[in-house]
Amino acid sequence: MRKSIATVSVSGTLTEKLAAIAAAGFDGVEIFENDLLACPLPPEAIRARAADLGLSIDLYQPFRDFESVPADLLARNLRRAEHKFRLMERLGADLLLVCSNVSPGAIGGDDLAAEQLRLLAELAAGHGIRIAYEALAWGRHVNEYLHAWRVVRMADHPNLGVCLDSFHILSRGSDPIGIEAIPGEKIFFLQLADAPLLAMDVLQWSRHYRCFPGQGNFDVSGLVGHTLNAGYAGPLSLEVFNDHFRQADTRRTARDGMRSLIALEDTLGDPAAARLGSPPGGAARGFAHPAIPSGFAFAELAGTGSPGGGTSGTGSSGTGSTGGGSLGGVLAALGFARTGTHPTKPVELWEQGGARLLLNATGEAPALVAIGLDSPDPAGAVKHAESLLSPVLPRERAPEEARLDAVAAPDGTEIFFCDGSWLSDFAPEAPVPGKITGIDHVALTQPWHYFDEGELFYRTVLGLSPQGSLELPDPYGLLRSKAMSAPGGAVRMVLNIAQVGAGDIPWQHVALACDDLVAVARRLRTEHPELLLPIPGNYYDDLDARYEVDPELRDLGVLYDRDERGGEFLHLYTVTVGRVFFEIVQRIGGYDGYGAANAPIRLAVQHSGGN
Incomplete structure (x- = not known):
């Protein structure tokens, strides 16, 4: 037509x-x-x-x-x-x-x-x-x-x-x-x-x-x-x-x-x-229905991979940055281990449980640059993306390396379609056991004029369904957020606009799923307290008034939410390295949200640098 x-x-x-x-x-x-x-x-x-x-x-x-x-x-x-x-x-x-x-x-x-x-x-x-x-x-x-x-x-x-x-x-x-x-x-x-x-x-x-x-x-x-x-x-x-x-x-x-x-x-x-x-099926245009992703294969972070240098607390930038700390240092503190390196590219594979993160040393300030998605039909997913005017990005690879095709999301994040063969490029060691079990979701801050374009991209190219929009107060502006997910929550993406004054806040974060958040928090509080985003006591005073929760959450810096069906959500945040911070989450009883009620607290602490 x-x-x-x-x-x-x-x-x-x-x-x-x-x-x-x-x-x-x-x-x-x-x-x-x-x-x-x-x-x-x-x-x-x-x-x-x-x-x-x-x-x-x-x-x-x-x-x-x-x-x-x-x-x-x-x-x-x-x-x-x-x-x-x-x-x-x-x-x-x-x-x-x-x-x-x-x-x-x-x-x-x-x-x-x-x-x-x-x-x-x-x-x-x-x-x-x-x-x-x-x-x-x-x-x-x-x-x-x-x-x-x-x-x-x-x-x-x-x-x-x-x-x-x-x-x-x-x-x-x-x-x-x-x-x-x-x-x-x-x-x-x-x-x-x-x-x-x-x-x-x-x-x-x-x-x-x-x-x-x-x-x-x-x-x-x-x-x-x-x-x-x-x-x-x-x-x-x-x-x-x-x-x-x-x-x-x-x-x-x-x-x-x-x-x-x-x-x-x-x-x-x-x-x-x-x-x-x-x-x-729109065959005249080569159009195909989306091969909906079945999970996260990896998240790729650009920045220093080596754990040398450690972290330096919340710093004085007003964003909770770890300053000169490395992403590798943060991942090591979180319990990840480097299990492989790419034979031709400066990329390391870090693993814990079912969570896989790639650290790419070619980047400048640490940032989330790519997301790998498990696809039941990578070739079909690529064909579908191309039919929707998302051309495949050029990528150099050696003849023996796995074929990985990617398209660019509106904010520039590269989206890869994977079938598992990519792991052979790293010849990884045995996965590292730990409390973290996988990637729960990723949150990408969009340029304000690409937000609607981003929603359409993830809805049509990846087949994700919108879960609703939220507007949340930031101490210096407003956070607009839209969550999108695959059936059953196999892939969850959160698109944000965070405008503060005349500029955008470019934060991105990777949320890691775990099966015992309290145990993770105890270890981090003991071994790496400088890594945790400090949560104000006033938040816990209000939490005590609303819910009967374990008082240990206050000592550990763990945030809590509960939905109308009784599902519970425990989560904590790390300080920020460059543009990136990590969230560790535990979903209990079918909780399907993202702890939105706690987002203003996190934003305020990030702006204040923890002071």
Whole structure:
């Protein structure tokens, strides 16, 4: 199916937007009027530029507050429309979006609205132009899509149809099943946007918080399915108003929009694929369903691997940094042992129980640079990622080394798809026994303008499901967090935005699972107390008031949470080395969260340096 996007969805000038939209692989574009008005090129030049880029101009928009008006205003509106039609002829656009009237002076009555829209359609027909009438969710009299269709049906003109917009339909809680009652040839255009569920004025919600399908909470694919069942044969077009998108890189945003439509097509299933004109499973694009990862193979950290140098306490940087301490020193203190080295790369394998960490000495400040995921079908996972515009990263390897393919997540973290053969490159010694049993989850702080892109990447490329969003107070800002996981929690990822003042806090952390956190904490308190993030006594005073927990948790610096089903969560944090800190966690009784109630405590201590 053809794919289009409104120019308002991305940042930049109109010519920059067109270039980025074409580079992302779109077939067409909706020209938003403000973009054209601010462009120094005449409409004919924009038409030629779009054609040179292989883009059709599918829609010109918006034309506002036309119908349901007094006679004197109607005359002025028809004059205004005549001007738009002449401009559209120069632009090469033959479809105009007309939004339902929102003016306080609009007159109610479907008969009047239908009569005036018929006049508009008749005028448009003389220019070879059609009118797509859209019910805005905040329209003065027409704010439901079936109401807009009723008016269009009453007007009864071949050049008048409806425009369906997923945001306007789903934000009001309207049932999209009614779309199937509209003849497909009268659905002139379909605009798609997702959004998070927010309790706010629908106009502000629409203007600032729309996002691409798969980045929010709406059932956009269900709405598209109903539209296809009705017989709609036009393009799938994105219309997204989002403050972050308008400030982000134009090409990245356009590519992310295309990724959302490719993934959306796949969710529609094989019958819909046939209606879309594609073979089942999207085979025309080489599309494959995600091979959902079955666990963490490893986490790769760049930084000093050798344990020489030790740690130096919480330091004075205000971030709980261990200063000149090494990642190897921290891992040794946590009970890990170096069990192998790579034959051609400066990479060490550290293990404890089922947890494997790679230390790469080529990095600068310690950072989490890559995540290896156990995949039931690495080749299929790579093919799937490529179909979603995530190309395989170039990687040098010797002929005898295991093949490991990786793609880059939006924040630059490399994601490897593994089948176990990679371990042979290290010829590891026997795994080291210990209380730590594996990697529970990883938390990645995202650049603020890539957060939605990151969610879409992990949802579509890896097949992870979102568990919900949280906003947590930071002493100097706000932490926004979204957890995503594979079925059964085999892989858990947490995406964060931590904005403090004018900058981002680039912390990353690896959470290690264990089966006896108290025993681990006792050993660390005795042997490496400088490694533990100090937790204020006030936290434990409040904890005592809420729960009856072992008072030893206070002495050990262990945090505690409990869910509504009685599941329990014990966890502790290390100080930070470069950008990285470690969390050790124990889940009891089916606890499935991340101790979110304790995150503000951790953030405050990290900012204060433990003082």
